[in-house]
Amino acid sequence: MRITLAENAGYCPGVGKAVNLALETAANSGQNVFSLGPIIHNPQVIEFLGSRGVGVVNDLAELPAGSTLLVRSHGLPPEKLARARAMGLNVVDATCNFVRRAQKYAKQLHQDGYQVYIIGDQGHPEVIAIKAHTENNAVVIRGPDDIDKLELTTRQKIGVIAQTTQRWENVQDCINKLLRKVGELRIYPTICPASTRRQSETMKLATENQVILVVGGKNSANTSNLATISRAAGARTYHIEGPGEINPDWFRGVSAIGITAGASTPRWIIEGVLSRMEEIKEQQTENLDQPEASAPENMAEVAMEMTGPKLERGALINATVVKVEPDRVLVDVGYKTEGIIDVKDLTRFQIDDPNEVVAVGDEFNVVVIKTENEEGHPILSKKRADADLAWEEIQKAQSADGIITATVKEEVKGGLLVDLGVRGFVPASQASSQYVEDLSQFIGQTLKFKILEVDERRKNVVLSHKEVEIAEQEAAKQEVFASIKEGDVISGIVKRLTSFGAFVEIKPGVEGLLHVSEIAWERVNHPSDVLKEGEEIKVKILGIDQEKGRISLGRKQVLPDPWVTLQKEIKEGDVVTGTVTRLVDFGAFIRLAPGIEGLAHISELAYQHVDTPQDVLKSGEEVKVKVLNIDPEAKRISLSVKQAAPEPKKKESAPKKQAASVPTEPTTEGYTIGDMVGDIFGDALKK
Numbered sequence: 001m002r003i004t005l006a007e008n009a010g011y012c013p014g015v016g017k018a019v020n021l022a023l024e025t026a027a028n029s030g031q032n033v034f035s036l037g038p039i040i041h042n043p044q045v046i047e048f049l050g051s052r053g054v055g056v057v058n059d060l061a062e063l064p065a066g067s068t069l070l071v072r073s074h075g076l077p078p079e080k081l082a083r084a085r086a087m088g089l090n091v092v093d094a095t096c097n098f099v100r101r102a103q104k105y106a107k108q109l110h111q112d113g114y115q116v117y118i119i120g121d122q123g124h125p126e127v128i129a130i131k132a133h134t135e136n137n138a139v140v141i142r143g144p145d146d147i148d149k150l151e152l153t154t155r156q157k158i159g160v161i162a163q164t165t166q167r168w169e170n171v172q173d174c175i176n177k178l179l180r181k182v183g184e185l186r187i188y189p190t191i192c193p194a195s196t197r198r199q200s201e202t203m204k205l206a207t208e209n210q211v212i213l214v215v216g217g218k219n220s221a222n223t224s225n226l227a228t229i230s231r232a233a234g235a236r237t238y239h240i241e242g243p244g245e246i247n248p249d250w251f252r253g254v255s256a257i258g259i260t261a262g263a264s265t266p267r268w269i270i271e272g273v274l275s276r277m278e279e280i281k282e283q284q285t286e287n288l289d290q291p292e293a294s295a296p297e298n299m300a301e302v303a304m305e306m307t308g309p310k311l312e313r314g315a316l317i318n319a320t321v322v323k324v325e326p327d328r329v330l331v332d333v334g335y336k337t338e339g340i341i342d343v344k345d346l347t348r349f350q351i352d353d354p355n356e357v358v359a360v361g362d363e364f365n366v367v368v369i370k371t372e373n374e375e376g377h378p379i380l381s382k383k384r385a386d387a388d389l390a391w392e393e394i395q396k397a398q399s400a401d402g403i404i405t406a407t408v409k410e411e412v413k414g415g416l417l418v419d420l421g422v423r424g425f426v427p428a429s430q431a432s433s434q435y436v437e438d439l440s441q442f443i444g445q446t447l448k449f450k451i452l453e454v455d456e457r458r459k460n461v462v463l464s465h466k467e468v469e470i471a472e473q474e475a476a477k478q479e480v481f482a483s484i485k486e487g488d489v490i491s492g493i494v495k496r497l498t499s500f501g502a503f504v505e506i507k508p509g510v511e512g513l514l515h516v517s518e519i520a521w522e523r524v525n526h527p528s529d530v531l532k533e534g535e536e537i538k539v540k541i542l543g544i545d546q547e548k549g550r551i552s553l554g555r556k557q558v559l560p561d562p563w564v565t566l567q568k569e570i571k572e573g574d575v576v577t578g579t580v581t582r583l584v585d586f587g588a589f590i591r592l593a594p595g596i597e598g599l600a601h602i603s604e605l606a607y608q609h610v611d612t613p614q615d616v617l618k619s620g621e622e623v624k625v626k627v628l629n630i631d632p633e634a635k636r637i638s639l640s641v642k643q644a645a646p647e648p649k650k651k652e653s654a655p656k657k658q659a660a661s662v663p664t665e666p667t668t669e670g671y672t673i674g675d676m677v678g679d680i681f682g683d684a685l686k687k
């Protein structure tokens with residue numbers, strides 16, 4: 001039996017974003033978050049979200065001021081959004097960008113004088129919100145049949161918008177019909193790419209398989225559309241909400257099964273369906289392989305009784321690995337011949353080599369699938385035994401602290417698969433408390449997980465590594481808070497650099513903030529000018545806010561204070577060399593040593609009058625300065641550039657020009673005749 005899962009089965013980007021935003025908002029605010037109507041049309045997800053603090057209300061009036069309203073990916077009518085804000089609700093908008101685009105086009109068409117037609121479901125929240133953007137003037141049609149009921153004339157200007165999850169064929173049929181009836185038709189094919197991809201994949205799957213399982217809420221428009229497409233393509237189609245609804249009889253005599261899922265179906269439900277289908281596949285294979293009830297005259301059975309424990313089909317027995325071959329593993333089960341575990345019966349995960357899972361000498365339980373093959377070897381399954389034990393372990397862990405350890409096996413769309421003996425699913429948002437760009441980095445790691453959801457019947461196990469990390473960080477934080485006090489000097493690792501400072505890890509998962517102004521005594525433009533990520537540094541604890549979980553750190557405080565050093569090396573009246581760092585209207589800042597800058601007032605830059613400091617100095621220039629005053633407490637130094645050099649001799653003043661009056665004792669000493677005459681003329685001219 002071949003089972004094929006559609007590549008794009010499950011959450012679309014818009015739904016994924018809304019669900020993650022809802023969970024994050026509830027977790028970060030510590031308050032309940034509400035959506036007006038269910039965030040997505042899937043009852044299991046709604047139940048799960050409810051358990052994480054994301055509730056559903058049917059009317060804004062149910063929400064008290066100050067609570068948080070999450071706008072679903074379907075969007076909201078503008079007047080409802082305005083009302084929510086006027087009520088003082090904290091609005092978190094998760095409207096999908098493709099829905100926003102449809103709203104924008106509808107509004108534009110309406111403003112441009114077109115009668116807007118929306119192809120979609122009248123009561124669907126997305127359609128209601130789009131219609132509201134046309135002042136509720138748009139007409140909603142389900143399909144071409146509705147167009148026959150409309151009174152249309154060739155003089156009309158018609159604009160068409162489609163609900164984002166519509167079937168393309170339906171939209172096309174509507175457009176063809178409208179084209180024959182109206183004068184002007186403007187069409188915005190607003191079906192979103194995620195829906196288009198899912199629909200064409202379903203169509204292909206339906207033509208290549210005999211039976212199709214469409215997984216998703218029965219009230220989900222896009223999932224129902226997939227079921228319609230699959231049936232239209234001729235495949236026997238079952239629309240199910242989860243693995244519990246699967247009936248093994250559907251697959252009797254069937255060799256190819258396709259599975260697809262709507263945009264609102266979470267990966268853990270799809271995983272549950274896959275696990276259930278694998279079980280059914282195994283059972284059907286066994287039934288084909290194994291004749292019913294062993295015949296008493298079966299000599300092998302008789303021999304078994306004579307040579308060791310009786311093997312019964314379905315029994316759980318202990319096995320020890322004696323040999324690992326490329327496609328099978330031989331084990332000792334205390335029987336006359338070695339048992340065989342086929343590579344496909346070793347694990348639920350895809351492996352290239354049995355050595356990835358077992359080694360010679362390993363002991364574990366196996367389930368007897370067949371008491372003997374043609375060569376007299378029992379055929380066994382480790383995978384089945386693991387699954388049986390896994391459910392017990394999961395139940396035990398759940399009733400203890402809810403924490404279980406497992407190895408990450410695969411990255412799948414929307415998250416990670418881990419090996420619990422059964423498949424466990426970790427949604428991408430639950431993989432880590434930090435942003436993770438590439439989930440594949442977890443593959444092969446054995447980690448602790450918090451069990452979020454277990455449903456043996458539905459074959460669902462949903463896990464979170466993020467919650468374990470957060471709990472560990474919280475515990476480490478409390479431990480750190482109890483062990484440090486302001487003024488302590490400790491070591492830490494620079495984890496992240498931002499424009500405003502560096503985050504320094506004090507203990508695994510506990511970080512403090514080293515503000516940019518506290519990195520060094522000298523001015524630091526960006527933390528990366530001084531620090532490197534991964535570097536170990538000494539820091540002083542400047543402040544602890546246990547309530548907000550914040551620790552502020554200082555690095556310059558553990559470095560030698562340049563003001564102390566300075567006082568030993570420089571005194572008032574000394575002439576030293578410095579570098580001009582900044583020129584401002586009132587003077588120049590001059591760096592004397594790392595972390596020590598003094599100010600030379602504009603009046604101290606030169607003996608002559610200076611209009612602006614730039615007239616006499618350049619930034620970066622080295623200058624000699626005289627230290628006029630040092631104030632270590634205020635950390636101020638006054639400098640003088642002009643006093644560092646001897647005062648230039650005053651130029652002898654030019655001889656005074658003769659006044660207009662004639663000296664009482666006429667003399668030419670110090671004057672030229674021209675001076676005198678000129679002055680006389682000048683004076684005469686002034687009159």
Ligand code: SF4
Pocket residue numbers: 012013014015073074096097098099164165192193194195222263
């Ligand atoms: S189906 Fe398309 S339009 Fe709707 S939420 Fe998903 S991505 Fe957005």
